[in-house]
Amino acid sequence: MSHDYVPVQWNRQKYFYDAILLAAVFIFLVIFIVAGTKTEAGNMMILMIRSFGACAIVLLHLVLAIGPLARLSDRFKPLLYNRRHFGVITALIGLVHAGLALMMYHGMGVINPIASAIGGYGNYGTLIEFPFESLGLIALIILLIMAATSHDFWLSRLSPPVWKGLHMSVYLAYAALIGHVALGTAQFDKSNGLFWGLAVGAVLISGLHISALLKGRRLDTQADINTTWVNIGDPMSIPLNKALTITPQNGERIAIFRHAKGISAVDAVCSHQNGPLGEGCIIGGLVTCPWHGFQFDPETGEAPAPFTDKVQTHAVKIENGNVWVNAEPDPFGTTRIAIQVPS
């Protein structure tokens, strides 16, 4: 938890999480291959290609579902703890799928396998001959970049906004993967089951994201957000050691915390991985992110030493018994002494 990178140690919980994940992947692959040999007596290589491909898609759906699920229910928060390991395994499984497919379908010709896959024999002008492998390659490149830069070192090296931008491309990878599978199925497999499975998956993922967004909006106080100073209302409407959140018209969400020293406001987006800081609580006097537990002083927005992460503070005042927060963030590192709540 540092802007200047300090390595995070592995612990028992991480090993346990990874062991379960790897066991689940292994069981999925075995069941897929065994079921495949029983139903279509398929070629083992083709079954392997399909099993790794299907596994990568299922894992990507899970990766995309974990964030909104954790916002909708605390029960899913433990899954967030190591979501990046999910992502790394998804990329590696996708890499195996791509490697096997290149060997099987494009490795024997005179053209180099990648050129063959992305356009050797297809026609981008028609859906039925569209080289769907190119969409898979785009998705794979994005997933590999995300996996390779998932380490906290890259977050601190690239800066949170750049890292976030890079990792938001997972949605592009998802769209490319949907196109890859839908076109591949239409051209070769023709099985409606996979197509409908993808459609249901896409609806579920969109539904979860929309629900999480609506929940965030519901948690926002109904303040007039069109002014620089936003009226939050009665200080006691803010639960002790928790926050109310608002979304100013042209800015990031703000979390207004009531804690032992008074009332403070900071940006509601965690500088670690953009977790919902406003849904966190005060532990030991520090704002604590619900996702991975990064902590920030509510008066300075700074993580306790030796860490150097920061979020921006906002000015707060109490007038006529109401709490007002300035929608404009302070420069990083600005100290705002907590405003005492009149008794």
Next chain:
Amino acid sequence: MLNIAQYISYGLGIYVLIGLVFGLYFITLGLRREALAGRGIIIRFMLLPGAILIWPLLLKAKT
């Protein structure tokens, strides 16, 4: 189409090759100027794939 596909595949290959050279530099000499200086060899190798893939972003000096 085949020509374009071949150029793209060669482009990808060259990108990764440059990335490999840069990545090896980054995890050995480059990290000396980072907060990670003096850390173990395992963590350096964990960073190698990232350095290979996003080397253009790393060419910019750390601010």
